[in-house]
Every structure is written in structure tokens, then in C-alpha cells.
Amino acid sequence: GEEAGMTSQRYDAIIIGGGHNGLVTAAYLARAGRKTLVLEKRPLVGGAAVTEEVFPGFKFSVFSYVVSLLRPEIIRDLDLPRHGLQILPLESTVTPMENGDYLGSWADPDESRRELRRHSPRDAEAVVLFGRLMQQMAMAVKPILGMLPPDPASLAPSDLAGMLKLGGHMRSLGAERFHALFKLMTMSSSDYLDEWFEFGPLKATKSASGIIGTFLGPRSPGTAYVLLHHYMGEIDGAFRAWGFQKGGTGAISNTIANAARALGAEIRTNAGVERVLVKDGRATGVALESGEEIQAPIVASCLDPRRTFLQLLDEKTLPGDLVEGIKRYKFRGSSGKVNLALDGLPDLTCLPGHGPHLRGAISISPSIDYLERAYDDAKYGEFSRHPYMDIVIPSMIDPGMAPPGKHVMSIFVQYAPYHLNGGWTDARREAFGDAVVNTLARFAPNIKSLILHRQVLSPADVERITGLTEGNIFAGELALHQLFFLRPVPQWAKYRTPVRGYWQCGAGTHPGGGIMGASGRLAALEILKGA
């Protein structure tokens, strides 16, 4: 471990799991003067936001790969820039088309509009209005993300006050924006975008953000509201919509860890927690896998809900409806990751050469039908033969990620169902990797000759390494029936658990998902209120 720590030492709070949410919770508790210990199973902190030197000289953001949503209040409260936060902008997205052309979206909005006009003058007009509406919608959602979800069935004063506040917020939007938000929350991204745009590759590329991390296709209701995520970063004004952390996403985790340490928190790695110690309905500490026990009156878990409740506690001591609720909570990991160490840069058929487009994202999303068919494969238990891929080459922006002249390529792939027919084996994993490389080779034929090393991660691998149940990168699907006061289960959506002193602080709670830190922060504020 990084810090050996005395076994007999007492702490005010123990955080189980060194994912970014756990680190945020720890930092806020330490900031409030609580003596806090973070316990991480792996040799490094970060959970799904880690950077590892997978092949000698080649560093990868192994799981998650871009940053967009880290809450500005967290950046401010924890003074993260001082601890190393440095977001490098990811300025462009190029979508290769089936006909050999491409659709580009560039840092300069005027240039983007000119490019879009080349394909559809109508869409070039609409995209301006669309962006404006999305910004309004993001503004409308922002207060909800930072709000403790009230229980609509409760008559407790705090819940009634919360419902009133929520109701007041909705009314303040006015009917028009409220209806627009309602549509976003309930529609499919494909239907929603059809109301605005006509150009297929544009719709497909935009809708792709709605399917990331879910086991849904672009034509499935409930995928529209994730479109908003692209606009959340912008309104915060802290940084561009999407970006890279210098040094990979692991460096973000390290930044938060550094902030926590500076505030007095202790972090122990290689310290897997086996269970939470409970006495008379109260948490008293944790028992490590090593057998060591550490005492603390507050214990918070940033693991996903299934492990938080059913693994770390004794199921028999929990209310039956809670256990049932957690068991039916949907994970359904749907994505995989392929990390490539490259001998040089790929050459896109649609845009040859090593131009600025390689500094941005390459989206393999030529049409809605393409994405939908990728989903069809997964529905019936197969990985997509022609998957959706979100590709970035971090070494183009952050040369330290690869040896000189070499590159690292990160490919986020969907769909790869956790429950693969016949299960994930080494052979199936490599077949999945082949499907990814072959699909990419259709658009960048030289890719195969550039590959020095290849790391393929199935959702089963994600689960094995990070612990995320079923490899779901959001610690549970972001479906309507698993959001807000229903996340992870009704009545236990306010970070508490039936065990006094034991709290939830991971992405399986409101608002969940993405490198956002909001769950960790809200949990810390609740813990401090209650402690």
C-alpha cells in the first residue's frame, strides 16, 4: 500500500473503494475535519478511471477515456487545478461515411456549420437552434443533478419541501421548456433527432452519445436525454464539452486523491474490503480480505449497489424489499474497450493524411440503421459484428502517453453484451477484438499493419478488474426507472442504508454515471449532515 497505516488506528470515516466518487467523498469529509481512510482493492486508485502502462512505454486510460462532466463545484471546492487537473480539449469529431465521404465537426462552430452545409443546408441552420435548446435544457437539468432526490411517496417535511422545490423549479421553466424536457426524458434519440435533422451521419453521431453505456439502441425510448450530456460541460464554463486529462483519466483520479490527501485523508491501496462490520444495526468498521479489521463510526461504499448491499452486508439482515429491489436493479454491461499500441498513425480513406482530425474523436456511426443493427446483434446475445466505435488517439494531444513516434489508440466499443451466448472466453474476446479491428480497417485500411499490441476488454473483463457488476460503466443502467428517487431503489435513494452509519456514495446513486463526482459529493454532504 501507499501508506502502511497502523492497524489499530481509529478513523472517523472509512470509504470503501478508491473510485473517483469515493475519493470525492473522502476529500469532502476530510475537508470537514473528519479523519478519513480510503480503502482500494487494486494497487492504484481510480476504479474505472485509471491510467496504466499496459504495454512498455504505452499508457492507456484503460476503461473510461474522456472527461466531460466533472462537476465544477467539485473542481472549485477541492481546488483540483492546483493538484494537477489539466484538461486538454478534444476539439473535433470525424464520422467516416459509407460512401467514402466524411462528416466533420470542428472546434470552430463556423467551420462546423460550413462543413455541415456541404451535406445539408437545412441541418446547418437547425444545428444552431438545436444547440441553443440543448443549452437551455442542460440549464434546466443542472439543479436537479445537484439536488437530494425527494421521495414523492413520503409525507416527511424534508421530502415535501423537496417535492415543492422540484415542482417550483419545473414551473419556473415554463410550459414550453418543461414539455421539451419531458420529450427529452421519454423519447428515443433517433426520434428526437428526426424532429431536427435530415442528414443520417449527423443523426447517428449525435445519437451515439445516447446509447453509450446502455443496453439500448438509438430507436429505444429513453436514449434522448443523454444527448444533454454533451452540453452540460459547456454551460458550466469550466472547460470544453469533452476533453482529455493530461496523463489519462487516471490522472484525474490521482488529482482528486492528491486533494484528499492534502486535506488529511489517508489512502490505502491493495486493501480489498471483505465486509462491513455491523453491531446492533450500526456500522462499526470494516473487515479487510487480509483479515484485518478497522473501526470507524462512518463507512461509505462507492462500489455499485449490488456489492454495496449484497456483498458487503449480510443479505439476511436487510429488509426483503430492499434486497429484491437491488436484485432487480439492471446492470447489463453493454460495452467493451480495445486499446491499441500503434507504430504510427492511421490513414482514413475519407480523410487521408495526419491532419488535425486525428487530434479529435473518430466516430464509427455512419447511420442510425448501422447503430440499430449493432444493437440487434447484442439483443440476442452476440457482440456486434459491425460495432459502434468511439475512437481517440490520446498520444496526439498528450505525447507522454506513448514512446516517441508511436501512438496509443483507445476504442470504446458497443455493443458487447455481458451475457454473451456461451459466455466470454479468451477465444471469444479475441474474436470480438478482430471484429473491431476489421470494422476499423474498412475506414482506415492501414490500421492492421500499425498494431504493435492489442488489449481487448469485454464487459466480463471490466467486471473482473474493476469490480463493476456485469461491467456496466455507469454502475447500473441510466434508465428512467433507475434514476433520481428510484436510484438505486426507492426509499434508499438518499445515500443512506438501513445500517446506521453505512452510506452509499457511488454512481449507483443519484445522479450517477460518468466521471462526474456528483454522487460522491452529494453523499458526503448527507453524511456530514447526519454525523
Added chain:
Amino acid sequence: MTASFDVIVIGGGTNGMVAATVLARRGRRVLLLEQGPQVGGEARATEFAPGFRAAAGSLDQGWLPPAVASALGITPPAFEAGTVSTGVALGGGEFLTLATAPATAADAIRHFDARDAERWPAFAALLRKLAGFMEALYVLPPPDIDTTSVGEILPLVGLGRKFRALGREDMIELLRVLPMAVQDLVDDWFNADQLKAAIAAAGVQDIRQGPRSAGTSFVLLHHLTGASPGAVRRSGWWREGPDALGRVLEEAATRAGVTVRTGSAVAGIAVRGDVVSGVVLASGEEIGASAVLSTLDPVHTIRLVDPVWIGPEVLHAFGNIKFRGVRATICYGLDADPGIAGGEAAVSLTGSLVALEHAYDAAKYGAVSERPHVTVTVPTRRWPGLAPSGQHVLVAHVQWAPYALRTGRWDAATSDALADAATKVIEEAAPGFGARVKHRVAMSPADLETRFGLTEGSVPHGELTLDQVLFMRPIPGYGRYRMPVRGLYLGGAGAHPGPGILGGPAWLAARALLADTKGK
């Protein structure tokens, strides 16, 4: 211009007759216009082959809210609840039949899974409670974010009380279940695939979504309003025949003094100085009225108005309504009973969730399912008089058969191919079926459009997706029956509470009209 009326009601279906009667009973001079030769709409049984009759619109009778009956001053026709809620084919002539009596249904389920049988009564009871709340919601104008008038808020207090009366757990369960995929709902409760498929089939009625799609639980509950306790799909029938309600409504309209004109297609709604001034018939005849209440679907209605009276944004919103007819209807005349257990109710012939989902896939790409999802009912079990003695009628609803085909179009050949595929599916479920077929009439979504004036052949007047129900129906901002032109009201299934709630939209629209013209 001929004699002027207070209100002209367009469309002589159930909703049209209800609206006209409610208005006439409140002293308005009402003219009801029906383009066909008779009133009754899709609910009317028509002869599709010599000696064989059927109503093609819906597999169940729908729900007549008691409040609507009392507003009409009618005694609803005698209703036979039946004993079967729904069923599912297992292949080779075997069926799982779900009785409305929970113990009977549980006994049938026990053959597949003992735990499912144990859980059945609680599941059926939960659905009844949730559907009961929907019933309360469906007899009020939809509450919206800017609801401010005391007249609209007061009933909502009652609704709030009804919500609280559900009890803490059921309140949350309602909010959780409404946006869910019906597959997730049944997966939460049961193991047996056949059982899950039987329930899920009720959640995908007339919608271009499969059982994995969010919001299909809402569809399930919507179609469960007014159903018997213990049912998971609405069943039961008017004892005196499929037209029993139509006859009662027609009589009520006449008694209330409604002027009924059949054979009168409306070609346009006249507007003068921002306000509706009457209608123009296809014949060119103009009829004056200070208000028009249309029970046609929303787009059909709006198209009757000169677009200069409607802003481009509102027109755009109407254009965005998802109609997406996905169902073809096939009426079969049979020389013997087809041997479908539970055929007096709706029986799904798709025995697994995967098969149900598969049947949906092709529709996403504008094609017809190779192995379509077929739901059948045998109306002659309820009313033997629909066919010559000893012979039978089978009505099949076939999904997914999208209105907009990506290649080719709906014509006799495509309809025939679809009917062949459906016959094959029925044959698998009920061996020997094919040999019993004497007559077969297929209606594609395109035929339904032509015959009943349904945009894109959408029987529900717009899909029941979450973004198109309650205050979002037909379009956001116009969820309370008042259309963008003053004096024009929408009272068809395209308005809240939507399809299958007999007279529900019409009654609420008529009340909105009456409230606006109080004392005039």
C-alpha cells in the same frame, strides 16, 4: 349556407356520438357529420364475406368510464365479463390460458413454474391497483405544468388523494413501472417465458416498439383500464352483440336532439377572423357553426384548416406526431371452430419474449416481419350470429407490418404475402386451421388509412409512447382539447385519455367546449 348550428361534431364513431350527445344534452344545437353510410366507426361489425361479419378495430371492447355513461344519461348495454383474460399459444394446439380468476390462472401457470404460480395473484392485484389509478387519471383533463384554473386544480386534489390512497409502496411502484419496458416488468416477477410473453404481448399493441422498449409497461396498463380484477389484458363483451353500444349511443344522440348526417365527408373547416365559423363538405356545401369538435385524428383534423391560421411551429409539431401504423388486420371466415383455447378473449400466438422482439426488428428498417406476431380472437365464441350456423370468424391483428415500407408499397400482393405469413403462424398454433379457411380479407395499415381515414393507418390516432400521452397528447401545449384555432376542439383518440377509453376524449373535449361557451 344552410341552417347554422352551435356545434358541428366531425366523425360518427363512438367518440363523435358521445361528444354530440353530451353537447346536445346541455342545450347546444348539434350537427354530427359522418362520411360513411352509417355511424359507429371502427367498432361497427361489417360483412367482410357473404354471411360473415366482424369489427376490425379492436380485439377487446374498450372501457366505457361510468362518468361518460352518466353524462350521456344512458344505461350501458349488458356486459359479459367472461372468464378468460388472455392466452398464449404454445404450439401444436396447446395454449396457456390466463383466467381472470387468480386461482384458476395460477393453476394453469403451475404447469410451467411453481414459483410463478405463487406470485401470480400478487402480480394481478398490483396491475389492477395501478390500472385503477390510471382510471382515475383518465376521467380528468390531463394536468399540465401550467395548470392554474381552480376548476382544473380541484379535481387534481382528488387525484392526489387517490395517488396517496395507493399506499406508499404502490405509489412508488406506479412511478417506477410506468416508464419501464414491459419485458423488465415481467422479468422482475416471473420465470416462465410463455407467461412473460403472454403479458408482454399486451404491452406492444399498436406500437412500433418491442417488449424491451421503455414505456411498454404504460401501454399494458393503458389497455387494462376498466378490466376485471385479476385480468392482465382487457376482455369481456357486450352481450347483445358488437354493435350494442353503438345502438345505445345512436339512440341517445337522437333523443338528445342531435342532427345526424351520414354520407357527409368534411373537406374543410372554415375560419373567419381567427375563429371557427363552420365546415365545408366535400359536396361544396357550407354549414355554419360557432364551434367544431373533431374526432378525426389530430393531423387529419388540422389538415382541414387553412394553414394560414396555424403557425409554422405548431404545424411542425403536428407533423412530428408519431402515428406509425404497424398493425394489419385479417378477418377469416371459417367453416369450423379453429380450436383456439380462450378464443373469446385475445390470444397471442407468440410464445416467447425473444420471438416477440424478433417480430419487431424488421419494422425498424421498414420491412414486414418474416414471422409476425399475431394476436387473434374468435368473436363467434361471443356472438355466434356473426357467422352462418356452426361456422366461425377469426380476427387476427398482425404486427409488425409498418405503414411505411422501405421497399415497395402496400398493395394486394404485399397484403396477401402478409396474410399468408399470418395463416402459417395460426396454423402452427392451431393445426388444421388453414384447411378451415373459407374467406380471408386482409387490411394493411394503408387500407386502414383509406377506409377509416386513419393517418398512416394508426388505429390509436398516434402511438401511445410516453412522449405522446397525458398532457403531451396530441402535441405539447395543446393537451386540453383546444386546438390552435379558436372554436376548434379535438375529441378523438388522439386526445387524452386516448384509444380504447370509450367516449373519454370526446366527453372531456365537450366539457372544455361547454366551459368556454358558458352563458353564450
